[in-house]
Amino acid sequence: MTAPQRARSAQPALDRVDRRILDHLADHGRSSIADLAEAVSISASSAQRRLRRLESEEVVRGYRAVLDPIAVDRGLVVHLAVTLVDHTTNTVGRFERHVLDLAGLVSCHHVTGDVDYLMRVDVADVEALDVLLRRTLARLPGVARLTTMVATSAVVDRVTQV
Structure with missing residues (x-):
């Protein structure tokens, strides 16, 4: 088995709710747990549990600030x-x-x-x-x-x- 095949087989299984969470986070990374839960129609405790799992499995690898490119001389x-x-x-x-x-x-x-x-x-x-x-x-x-x-x-x- 090649390295990419091993990496694919080691990927966590993501269900429909996980994917909705990820889609929401991609555009709203600073959402509160309550906002995330509401956006994907699950309870706050479920959203928090799923988010912690996605972070621990490194599906969510981090959060970043989006900077104004002109302000940081990268326009x-x-x-x-x-x-x-x-x-x-x-x-x-x-x-x-x-x-x-x-x-x-x-x-x-x-x-x-x-x-x-x-x-x-x-x-x-x-x-x-x-x-x-x-x-x-x-x-x-x-x-x-x-x-x-x-x-x-x-x-x-x-x-x-x-």
Whole structure:
């Protein structure tokens, strides 16, 4: 059995009520137990018990504050497609180690297809993007090509929108 298969088989069984709780929490993470219970039509004690179980099983991994991106100098959303020079363990490992500390990094996914990584980096403005591209990303080990896409609007953004 592969690691992903083991991980899937170890996942807790979620019933319809659990899924309604999770859907509610995804949009209302600061709900009180009473509000959560009302939203999913169960008793407060049941909601509290289920929520504690979901937290202990790490289905609910934590709660975060949604920050105003402009206020924290992260108003420009940039998506980057990264192609590496090769796929050796050394090149991939060096790239991944360096990208972990990248300021403004929201996500980095290793993907299939014509590029190797898709990244989301939020920066203050175009000038900050220029610094990021010229002084940081262009110097990352093993990078052959960067394709930059600047978001002009957000249709759905569950990271920064309330």
